[in-house]
Amino acid sequence: MNPAKNGPIAICMVSFRSPEQIIACLETLAATTYPDFEVIICENGGEAAFAALTHAVSHTLPAGQRITCLLAESNLGYAGGVNLCMASRPDAQAWWILNPDTQVEPGTLGALVARLERGDCDAVGGTLYHAGGTVQAYGGRWRPALARAESIGHGASLATAPDVTTIERDMNYLLGASMMIGRHFVEQVGLMREDYFLYAEEVEWCLRGIARGMRLGFAPDALVCHNQGETTGSATSIRERPRLPIFLDERNKILVVRDTRPAMLPIAVLTSLILGILRFARRRAWRQWGYALTGWWAGIRNQRGIPNWLR
Numbered sequence: 001m002n003p004a005k006n007g008p009i010a011i012c013m014v015s016f017r018s019p020e021q022i023i024a025c026l027e028t029l030a031a032t033t034y035p036d037f038e039v040i041i042c043e044n045g046g047e048a049a050f051a052a053l054t055h056a057v058s059h060t061l062p063a064g065q066r067i068t069c070l071l072a073e074s075n076l077g078y079a080g081g082v083n084l085c086m087a088s089r090p091d092a093q094a095w096w097i098l099n100p101d102t103q104v105e106p107g108t109l110g111a112l113v114a115r116l117e118r119g120d121c122d123a124v125g126g127t128l129y130h131a132g133g134t135v136q137a138y139g140g141r142w143r144p145a146l147a148r149a150e151s152i153g154h155g156a157s158l159a160t161a162p163d164v165t166t167i168e169r170d171m172n173y174l175l176g177a178s179m180m181i182g183r184h185f186v187e188q189v190g191l192m193r194e195d196y197f198l199y200a201e202e203v204e205w206c207l208r209g210i211a212r213g214m215r216l217g218f219a220p221d222a223l224v225c226h227n228q229g230e231t232t233g234s235a236t237s238i239r240e241r242p243r244l245p246i247f248l249d250e251r252n253k254i255l256v257v258r259d260t261r262p263a264m265l266p267i268a269v270l271t272s273l274i275l276g277i278l279r280f281a282r283r284r285a286w287r288q289w290g291y292a293l294t295g296w297w298a299g300i301r302n303q304r305g306i307p308n309w310l311r
């Protein structure tokens with residue numbers, strides 16, 4: 001695959017009433033040194049939000065790259081919005097899935113494309129970091145027995161060069177805030193599962209891909225600053241976190257085990273309960289522990305999609 005020769009990269013973004021975030025992200029994309037791309041934005045927040053988005057966003061970036069805004073018929077969730085963007089550009093040579101609460105470095109897209117072009121991987125992640133200069137993650141490691149995801153490199157200094165070989169050996173999923181998906185991956189694996197609605201769908205997607213022979217790559221110079229949790233409130237202190245991110249995070253981790261390693265489900269159910277107690281109850285975050293417990297129970301019951309209380 002050679003995106004530079006065969007066509008543009010489709011940058012896929014999902015918005016939920018967040019035009020300010022979208023504009024800030026687009027401003028950094030305007031400085032990208034790899035020019036062959038276009039941007040597709042799915043608005044999940046309804047007609048009024050779509051009108052606000054289209055009013056705020058131009059049809060093109062200063063260098064001429066096209067920006068297309070799509071209105072979802074309802075709140076499709078993260079995966080549904082991503083899938084709508086990808087389906088609108090079936091001929092793209094690769095899809096860069098990018099959170100709106102990110103700012104990218106000028107060389108990031110080129111670094112992702114270069115790693116994919118080497119031909120020994122089918123999807124690529126980069127370095128996600130916080131504004132303070134510490135690493136959020138290079139990639140992820142899924143622990144099915146714990147029903148937990150671990151961020152590789154979390155807390156490392158951005159100034160320290162990562163061990164690329166070790167990271168590519170250890171990671172088994174890419175973080176959804178920034179991941180480039182090649183055509184071969186989509187042809188062999190399909191799109192993201194939409195019944196997760198929000199959280200952990202990228203984990204299941206990558207695990208499903210690995211089970212079908214797909215390989216994940218890491219581009220250390222693909223730098224993305226991620227203002228994690230600004231949209232959902234998951235970045236607030238543990239006693240102040242709202243229901244949605246806690247419920248879905250706990251529910252969907254159980255679903256990942258159910259969908260990828262069902263034999264591990266009895267162990268994962270118990271260990272995830274213990275970890276939830278350690279995380280919330282010991283900090284006396286009783287309201288948040290209630291959210292986590294109901295999410296855990298929903299995962300056991302195999303409840304999927306948008307929660308009834310959110311409709």
